[in-house]
Amino acid sequence: xxxxxxxxxxxxxxxxxxxxxxxxxxxxxxxxxxxxxxxxxxxxxxxxxxxxxxxxxxxxxxxxxxxxxxxxxxxxxxxxxxxxxxxxxxxxxxxxxxxxxxxxxxxxxxxxxxxxxxxxxxxxxxxxxxxxxxxxxxxxxxxxxxxxxxxxxxxxxxxxxxxxxxxxxxxxxxxxxxxxxxxxxxxxxxxxxxxxxxxxxxxxxxxxxxxxxxxxxxxxxxxxxxxxxxxxxxxxxxxxxxxxxxxxxxxxxxxxxxxxxxxxxxxxxxxxxxxxxxxxxxxxxxxxxxxxxxxxxxxxxxxxxxxxxxxxxxxxxxxxxxxxxxxxxxxxxxxxxxxxxxxxxxxxxxxxxxxxxxxxxxxxxxxxxxxxxxxxxxxxxxxxxxxxxxxxxxxxxxxxxxxxxxxxxxxxxxxxxxxxxxxxxxxxxxxxxxxxx
Amino acid sequence: xxxxxxxxxxxxxxxxxxxxxxxxxxxxxxxxxxxxxxxxxxxxxxxxxxxxxxxxxxxxxxxxxxxxxxxxxxxxxxxxxxxxxxxxxxxxxxxxxxxxxxxxxxxxxxxxxxxxxxxxxxxxxxxxxxxxxxxxxxxxxxxxxxxxxxxxxxxxxxxxxxxxxxxxxxxxxxxxxxxxxxxxxxxxxxxxxxxxxxxxxxxxxxxxxxxxxxxxxxxxxxxxxxxxxxxxxxxxxxxxxxxxxxxxxxxxxxxxxxxxxxxxxxxxxxxxxxxxxxxxxxxxxxxxxxxxxxxxxxxxxxxxxxxxxxxxxxxxxxxxxxxxxxxxxxxxxxxxxxxxxxxxxxxxxxxxxxxxxxxxxxxxxxxxxxxxxxxxxxxxxxxxxxxxxxxxxxxxxxxxxxxxxxxxxxxxxxxxxxxxxxxxxxxxxxxxxxxxxxxxxxxxxxxxxxxxxxxxxxxxxxxxxxxxxxxxxxxxxxxxxxxxxxxxxxxxxxxxxxxxxxxxxxxxxxxxxxxx
Numbered sequence: 001x002x003x004x005x006x007x008x009x010x011x012x013x014x015x016x017x018x019x020x021x022x023x024x025x026x027x028x029x030x031x032x033x034x035x036x037x038x039x040x041x042x043x044x045x046x047x048x049x050x051x052x053x054x055x056x057x058x059x060x061x062x063x064x065x066x067x068x069x070x071x072x073x074x075x076x077x078x079x080x081x082x083x084x085x086x087x088x089x090x091x092x093x094x095x096x097x098x099x100x101x102x103x104x105x106x107x108x109x110x111x112x113x114x115x116x117x118x119x120x121x122x123x124x125x126x127x128x129x130x131x132x133x134x135x136x137x138x139x140x141x142x143x144x145x146x147x148x149x150x151x152x153x154x155x156x157x158x159x160x161x162x163x164x165x166x167x168x169x170x171x172x173x174x175x176x177x178x179x180x181x182x183x184x185x186x187x188x189x190x191x192x193x194x195x196x197x198x199x200x201x202x203x204x205x206x207x208x209x210x211x212x213x214x215x216x217x218x219x220x221x222x223x224x225x226x227x228x229x230x231x232x233x234x235x236x237x238x239x240x241x242x243x244x245x246x247x248x249x250x251x252x253x254x255x256x257x258x259x260x261x262x263x264x265x266x267x268x269x270x271x272x273x274x275x276x277x278x279x280x281x282x283x284x285x286x287x288x289x290x291x292x293x294x295x296x297x298x299x300x301x302x303x304x305x306x307x308x309x310x311x312x313x314x315x316x317x318x319x320x321x322x323x324x325x326x327x328x329x330x331x332x333x334x335x336x337x338x339x340x341x342x343x344x345x346x347x348x349x350x351x352x353x354x355x356x357x358x359x360x361x362x363x364x365x366x367x368x369x370x371x372x373x374x375x376x377x378x379x380x381x382x383x384x385x386x387x388x389x390x391x392x393x394x395x396x397x398x399x400x401x402x403x404x405x406x407x408x409x410x411x412x413x414x415x416x417x418x419x420x421x422x423x424x425x426x427x428x429x430x431x432x433x434x435x436x437x
Numbered sequence: 438x439x440x441x442x443x444x445x446x447x448x449x450x451x452x453x454x455x456x457x458x459x460x461x462x463x464x465x466x467x468x469x470x471x472x473x474x475x476x477x478x479x480x481x482x483x484x485x486x487x488x489x490x491x492x493x494x495x496x497x498x499x500x501x502x503x504x505x506x507x508x509x510x511x512x513x514x515x516x517x518x519x520x521x522x523x524x525x526x527x528x529x530x531x532x533x534x535x536x537x538x539x540x541x542x543x544x545x546x547x548x549x550x551x552x553x554x555x556x557x558x559x560x561x562x563x564x565x566x567x568x569x570x571x572x573x574x575x576x577x578x579x580x581x582x583x584x585x586x587x588x589x590x591x592x593x594x595x596x597x598x599x600x601x602x603x604x605x606x607x608x609x610x611x612x613x614x615x616x617x618x619x620x621x622x623x624x625x626x627x628x629x630x631x632x633x634x635x636x637x638x639x640x641x642x643x644x645x646x647x648x649x650x651x652x653x654x655x656x657x658x659x660x661x662x663x664x665x666x667x668x669x670x671x672x673x674x675x676x677x678x679x680x681x682x683x684x685x686x687x688x689x690x691x692x693x694x695x696x697x698x699x700x701x702x703x704x705x706x707x708x709x710x711x712x713x714x715x716x717x718x719x720x721x722x723x724x725x726x727x728x729x730x731x732x733x734x735x736x737x738x739x740x741x742x743x744x745x746x747x748x749x750x751x752x753x754x755x756x757x758x759x760x761x762x763x764x765x766x767x768x769x770x771x772x773x774x775x776x777x778x779x780x781x782x783x784x785x786x787x788x789x790x791x792x793x794x795x796x797x798x799x800x801x802x803x804x805x806x807x808x809x810x811x812x813x814x815x816x817x818x819x820x821x822x823x824x825x826x827x828x829x830x831x832x833x834x835x836x837x838x839x840x841x842x843x844x845x846x847x848x849x850x851x852x853x854x855x856x857x858x859x860x861x862x863x864x865x866x867x868x869x870x871x872x873x874x875x876x877x878x879x880x881x882x883x884x885x886x887x888x889x890x891x892x893x894x895x896x897x898x899x900x901x902x903x904x905x906x907x908x909x910x911x912x913x914x915x916x917x918x919x920x921x922x923x924x925x926x927x928x929x930x931x932x933x934x935x936x937x938x939x940x941x942x943x944x945x946x947x948x949x950x951x952x953x
Contacts, residue, residue, distance in 0.1 A: 232952070368895075
């Protein structure tokens with residue numbers, strides 16, 4: 001048994017000794033390294049190992065959850081004892097039970113390729129060399145006034161156990177780099193562009209210099225950015241920007257938000273809410289996926305789950321607690337990888353088809369109301385004129401309702417964004433309200 | 438900046454807050470003076486602070502020697518112990534609580550503008566020495582600095598509690614939570630769901646630098662949320678309000694609970710009638726209080742000196758220049774008592790102050806940490822902050838607000854032919870170099886022919902920092918700080934902040950909206 005699993009089981013024993021009927025504990029340990037390089041030299045090096053324990057307690061029909069990083073045995077015993085005592089003064093909650101052990105069965109065993117052993121072996125020298133390459137590339141244009149490159153990586157191990165028979169362990173690695181280049185424009189303006197790549201494996205990531213080149217290009221693309229007109233037109237959303245837009249649209253799919261009346265998707269299961277072109281599947285079993293897992297935070301065995309099929313809402317994220325409140329069977333309480341159904345055209349081809357509109361490259365601020373689906377977002381991007389990417393635009397908003405917007409999803413690209421657990425392609429929406437001059 | 442309280446979660450464990458009666462009391466046993474109570478607001482003897490972390494002066498000296506073994510311009514150890522509690526009432530019962538304890542030390546070495554950083558949650562000498570060697574890797578030559586003597590530095594006190602949160606029992610809090618829920622439910626027959634969320638906590642910090650200066654602080658924090666869902670026919674609306682600050686249990690008076698419930702009900706019920714304004718450019722009146730988000734995004738971040746030292750801020754060449762009308766004075770102030778942005782000492786041990794960013798329309802000072810102060814050869818402004826011992830400090834805002842101006846709210850509203858007034862907000866963001874900033878309006882009103890008319894909701898505002906400052910055409914005499922809590926995010930670090938504004942007119946910004 002791993003030392004982490006042993007720690008989790010020890011915590012459960014302590015909870016039971018203190019009077020808890022049931023308990024769930026998770027313990028983890030992470031190592032992380034980050035190197036920041038700016039304008040020709042190392043700016044900051046951070047390196048640490050972290051650990052912590054979290055425990056959920058079921059005491060006389062009452063519930064609480066706790067976490068600590070102080071794992072000295074005497075402190076931990078005192079902490080759990082006090083946590084159990086605290087739980088007793090709360091009110092009994094008939095819906096709160098430890099997850100049903102039947103949900104732990106049929107745990108998948110497929111190799112999810114979560115750990116790249118070469119990540120832990122990266123040397124300081126290698127990181128510095130890559131950062132220097134990024135820095136040199138980002139400074140390869142004389143308009144650049146500053147560039148910052150970051151290399152980050154880490155490894156983690158964890159274990160969870162419950163008083164009703166669950167135990168499981170996990171591990172993972174990640175490695176990535178990012179670069180931001182700032183260029184001068186006129187007297188005061190200093191537009192910037194960023195590039196970013198991350199994965200569980202080093203293999204498959206682009207060359208660091210390619211990420212810096214992308215950052216530089218994006219900064220240069222911003223030069224001459226102006227406010228576009230207030231207009232209703234077609235919106236093409238870049239895959240990187242589409243990640244957060246889809247995430248926003250699907251955010252209220254949790255049983256908690258539905259049960260609390262804070263979801264515009266409440267009561268829509270089986271109904272067509274979005275356009276035909278939208279299909280999204282929660283897939284925890286993608287090899288090397290950033291959010292791949294064999295079980296979720298409640299121990300529920302992982303399986304693929306359709307969320308939206310051709311615009312029809314199929315499943316919600318249902319955990320044990322809110323599932324009981326809603327009278328729905330648990331599916332899984334949280335998102336893993338979300339895989340979006342693809343079209344057959346590239347961004348360039350889609351822009352060619354669109355002819356005229358606005359191409360959104362990134363969002364700036366904004367928000368949405370989960371209860372109604374109303375949203376309003378700041379944006380940066382380009383005009384689309386005659387099927388080509390035109391002048392840069394900024395300081396504009398796009399405003400509408402998420403259900404109405406996605407009902408007008410006309411096309412999706414064949415180009416999923418690879419550096420997120422939500423793999424979104426280019427999205428094309430018709431008749432979208434922009435605010436500008 | 439986001440209003441949601443986002444803490445870096447360690448180890449992918451869920452970390453809500455919670456409340457453990459007597460936990461701090463239990464730890465007190467590790468101090469020699471067992472009878473000493475660490476009360477926020479009072480400065481306890483150094484021995485008590487060292488006792489909390491089970492370290493002594495020779496240990497700190499030994500770790501500092503290791504940390505500076507390869508040379509250092511500056512080096513510090515940041516010990517932190519924090520305890521957070523939360524309790525939630527939902528669907529009529531107090532159904533859950535959570536607590537978290539976090540403890541560790543961050544070790545930093547600075548050479549010029551280069552930083553080496555490491556932290557450990559294990560406060561054994563062996564673990565601290567290992568972390569010190571890691572952080573020291575940034576330096577290449579020089580002699581070790583071991584302080585021969587440690588001196589506890591005195592500090593002011595901007596947060597005073599009659600009783601530390603650790604001594605407030607959970608059972609004392611429950612009736613207040615139930616009272617707030619009942620008040621909210623009574624607020625309107627359409628109220629369908631009431632969620633009340635209570636959070637409190639304390640943070641003990643001890644900062645030791647290589648010259649032997651030791652700074653200590655105990656920082657309380659509390660917040661009370663009221664979240665509502667209301668139903669009218671088949672239309673559902675939800676909204677929330679919260680009270681937050683570095684206050685104690687006694688702060689939650691009947692009057693404050695009634696105010697919070699009323700505020701949450703009003704913000705929710707008005708949504709049934711609220712529409713989107715027309716899209717495009719128009720005058721925007723910022724109501725007194727939470728509208729300070731404008732300052733935070735349009736100028737505050739751009740005045741953080743690290744961005745200027747790196748030459749990436751749109752304000753990098755504007756010190757001494759006229760950027761706004763004479764009646765505009767903008768400050769960032771650590772000394773506002775009880776505010777989330779209040780600090781007795783910053784996270785590098787520098788003295789705090791009220792920093793004037795814009796003095797009567799002229800750009801006056803950046804916000805400095807030690808590194809940028811050295812770079813610019815000025816005194817640090819006490820703006821070096823960090824999320825926790827896991828992070829190295831950088832220049833951050835505290836309480837940002839605009840001083841009163843010569844106009845009145847009535848004059849300002851009367852001057853607007855067609856525009857909006859913004860009242861409540863959820864979040865904002867800024868592009869430091871381009872200067873474009875946004876903030877999201879949850880509640881507001883249309884202004885037509887000098888009068889407030891119909892309610893509006895859910896629109897983003899976007900503008901450009903220097904342009905918005907130039908376009909501040911009227912400022913009223915009713916400045917107040919927002920009563921709700923704000924959390925500012927920068928480079929992955931979240932810190933509590935406050936913001937405020939008198940009623941202010943910006944003559945033109947781009948308003949999200951719908952032209953139907």
